Amino acid sequence: MRVKYQEDLAELEVSVMGAIDMVVGQVDRVIEALMHQDLALASAVIAGDDRIDGRYLEVHQGILSMLALQAPVAEDLRLVAALLHIVKHVERMGDQCVNIAKLLPLSGHDAPRRDEIVEVLVRMGQFARSEVVQCRAALASRDVALAEDLVSRDRDVNLLQREVFRLALEAGDDYETREWAMHMTLVARAFERIGDNAVDIGEQVAFVVTGLFREFSDSSSGPGPTLHR
Amino acid sequence: MSAAAAIPAPRRRERTKGRAFRWLLLSTIVVSGALLVTLLADVAIDGTTSLSWDFLTSAPSFDPRIAGLYPALMGTVWLMGGCVLFIVPVGVATAVYLEEYADARRWWNRLIEINVQNLAAVPSIVYGILGLAFIVRGPLSLGPVVLAGSLTLGLLVLPVVIITAREAIRAVPPSIREGSLALGATQWQTIWRQVLPSSVPGIATGVILALSRAIGETAPLIVIGAAGYVAFAPSGPDSAFTAVPMQIYLWISESRTGFAELAAAGILVLMAVLLLMNGVAIWLRNKYEGKW
Amino acid sequence: MTSSVIAARDVETRETPLEAVFSLDNVQVCYGDVPAVAGVSFELYKNEITAFIGPSGCGKSTLIRCLNRMTDLIPSASISGSLRYHGIDLYGPGVDPVQVRKRIGMVFQKPNPFPKSIYDNVAFGPRVLGMEGDMDEIVERSLRKAALWDEVRDRLRSNAFGMSGGQQQRLCIARALAIEPDVILMDEPASALDPISTAAIEDLMLELVSQYSIVIVTHNMQQAARVSNRTAFFNVDLDGGRRVGRLVEYADTETIFTNPSDPRTKEYVTGKFG
Numbered sequence: 001m002r003v004k005y006q007e008d009l010a011e012l013e014v015s016v017m018g019a020i021d022m023v024v025g026q027v028d029r030v031i032e033a034l035m036h037q038d039l040a041l042a043s044a045v046i047a048g049d050d051r052i053d054g055r056y057l058e059v060h061q062g063i064l065s066m067l068a069l070q071a072p073v074a075e076d077l078r079l080v081a082a083l084l085h086i087v088k089h090v091e092r093m094g095d096q097c098v099n100i101a102k103l104l105p106l107s108g109h110d111a112p113r114r115d116e117i118v119e120v121l122v123r124m125g126q127f128a129r130s131e132v133v134q135c136r137a138a139l140a141s142r143d144v145a146l147a148e149d150l151v152s153r154d155r156d157v158n159l160l161q162r163e164v165f166r167l168a169l170e171a172g173d174d175y176e177t178r179e180w181a182m183h184m185t186l187v188a189r190a191f192e193r194i195g196d197n198a199v200d201i202g203e204q205v206a207f208v209v210t211g212l213f214r215e216f217s218d219s220s221s222g223p224g225p226t227l228h229r
Numbered sequence: 230m231s232a233a234a235a236i237p238a239p240r241r242r243e244r245t246k247g248r249a250f251r252w253l254l255l256s257t258i259v260v261s262g263a264l265l266v267t268l269l270a271d272v273a274i275d276g277t278t279s280l281s282w283d284f285l286t287s288a289p290s291f292d293p294r295i296a297g298l299y300p301a302l303m304g305t306v307w308l309m310g311g312c313v314l315f316i317v318p319v320g321v322a323t324a325v326y327l328e329e330y331a332d333a334r335r336w337w338n339r340l341i342e343i344n345v346q347n348l349a350a351v352p353s354i355v356y357g358i359l360g361l362a363f364i365v366r367g368p369l370s371l372g373p374v375v376l377a378g379s380l381t382l383g384l385l386v387l388p389v390v391i392i393t394a395r396e397a398i399r400a401v402p403p404s405i406r407e408g409s410l411a412l413g414a415t416q417w418q419t420i421w422r423q424v425l426p427s428s429v430p431g432i433a434t435g436v437i438l439a440l441s442r443a444i445g446e447t448a449p450l451i452v453i454g455a456a457g458y459v460a461f462a463p464s465g466p467d468s469a470f471t472a473v474p475m476q477i478y479l480w481i482s483e484s485r486t487g488f489a490e491l492a493a494a495g496i497l498v499l500m501a502v503l504l505l506m507n508g509v510a511i512w513l514r515n516k517y518e519g520k521w
Numbered sequence: 522m523t524s525s526v527i528a529a530r531d532v533e534t535r536e537t538p539l540e541a542v543f544s545l546d547n548v549q550v551c552y553g554d555v556p557a558v559a560g561v562s563f564e565l566y567k568n569e570i571t572a573f574i575g576p577s578g579c580g581k582s583t584l585i586r587c588l589n590r591m592t593d594l595i596p597s598a599s600i601s602g603s604l605r606y607h608g609i610d611l612y613g614p615g616v617d618p619v620q621v622r623k624r625i626g627m628v629f630q631k632p633n634p635f636p637k638s639i640y641d642n643v644a645f646g647p648r649v650l651g652m653e654g655d656m657d658e659i660v661e662r663s664l665r666k667a668a669l670w671d672e673v674r675d676r677l678r679s680n681a682f683g684m685s686g687g688q689q690q691r692l693c694i695a696r697a698l699a700i701e702p703d704v705i706l707m708d709e710p711a712s713a714l715d716p717i718s719t720a721a722i723e724d725l726m727l728e729l730v731s732q733y734s735i736v737i738v739t740h741n742m743q744q745a746a747r748v749s750n751r752t753a754f755f756n757v758d759l760d761g762g763r764r765v766g767r768l769v770e771y772a773d774t775e776t777i778f779t780n781p782s783d784p785r786t787k788e789y790v791t792g793k794f795g
Contacts, residue, residue, distance in 0.1 A: 003724055004727050069775065070747060410594065411627040412626070412645060412649065412697070413619050413700060414645075415619055415649075418649045423635060427636055
């Protein structure tokens, strides 16, 4: 029954997951650019964000269409609403990658690097990347446990962010080093935001499955309010 | 709110009126039923003694002990046969024309329609005169033969056939016609393949009812000259004939003793045939009623 | 979001150009002197499902019946304006309505199977039209296309009235398909059916559209939203005291239901009247 509707709905979901895949690619590239101070790669990341924005608009229009034309209910409706939120978070994640990419050239070609800071940042990036992959898997398999596990992942990312901050404070006395270090704290913040967005996606997955919207408890704040459907 | 207040009881006057009405209706049924039963009983008492197989198979004679109904029965059979052959095509064709082709707004079609209704009420003796003037004598000049009798009786009952056939055709829902036309059928194909096949039970009922009227008609037959004393069955559409009602009439008119019982027996036969025909018509109607 | 300008919707590019099946130009239908629907000009395209929606009395049923000359059956009906089918004037002299109905089939609101067997129902059209070919094959093919074959293959000779409403309607569709039309018109085909049968008919429409062009009249907006590619919204115009049906907006379905341009369309689809 309603074959076309089922197909359209599945297509929307595939579209969103494709967008998540794009973000994973962007995160990989941005980590790479960070490690090797590769400014060309950074520009590619900035240009590549157009694809994610395009996908966002496509999905947005597709969801409007689906709501207007097919009137989904029950779990289908929750899925559609969740996809709308999820794709927004994906778009934000893409923007964070762009922010990171934009921060790299600001330090100039001979950046006064502190390797220990870069090392922590790369690790943050990798953790953030794994969070994105995990939230995609949670969505694909509707796995609430997997979604909830993102919180502990995210705690690690937050801890690393504080580490970067601490290291940046002790970075050095000269102006250029301090400037570079401040930019790196912004990079850390961007990675942390990527992680937060992944946790938000996890919350949406839980909503689709359970019908309850609950903020997962994370390390940055206590347990949030539970909103019943 | 108490039960009585929630649904108020009917007022006493209404209840009494209702009951009185029911009794009135019941009594009318009882009276008419009683009359019919008395009639039948009277005839039965007189006639059953004369009923026998010999009665049905012998020719009439001056001796009431050996007189029989055979030529009259055969005459009636021939008459009815000819009648059916006449009324079915003419009646159905007229009904089809009036229902399917005639534009109801045209004056001549309205005229035809009104006339059909009127003709159904014309007294049978008028048809007898008509038959005498135009079929037995006049333009057709067939003489007082079976064919003339069939045609006259046919004209008499034709309006009944037309009216019932029209009802049967009208009962076919327009959705069936629409469906057929939407598939590319012409109007004629729709009528021939959808409307008429579905109307057959209704038309058959109408024909049987028409025949059961024709079978008992005496006046027209007398006028067109069905013979009084005929000792043979008809040999063809062009032979002289008599019919059961005629025979009964003659026997009743006979003043000599013994013929009254014969007449009663004849009436019993006629009634049995009528009952059978009407029964078949009712069965047909009930079987196919509400098929839509 | 980056600052680059991205269109809200990619412009849809069709693989093949649109081919008009019907072209209407200022079509007006009157019953006697009273116009039922007037000033209708638009085109209906091949291999699409076009829906006619609108409040009761807006003339959508009248208009769809013009497309296969079923209005000819109503003596007082008259049509003016130009109504072309693949370029041919449908009401021109020398155009045989019977041939028109062979090419443009119709399914009605209340399922109307003939009081015959399932086999004879489907075979009726081909028989009266004198179509050549193995009748058994034609019947089977049509029943398969209407997604009914598996359910009735063992009782083709049984009476059509023994089927459920949804099955009867699919039988009527099979009957219409048997004459190998080009276009299928459906006048509220599912309004007499329960939701499951309705969904089955809608799925069937979506399957058939690759081979046929379909026009559907429906008073159920959600149905139009679910199945149609393009939607025409008709409304009753109080034209100087007279109620006349007019075409208000005609666009692809997504636009009609997400962003209609005419305020009357907006009010109708959001349920504020009608």
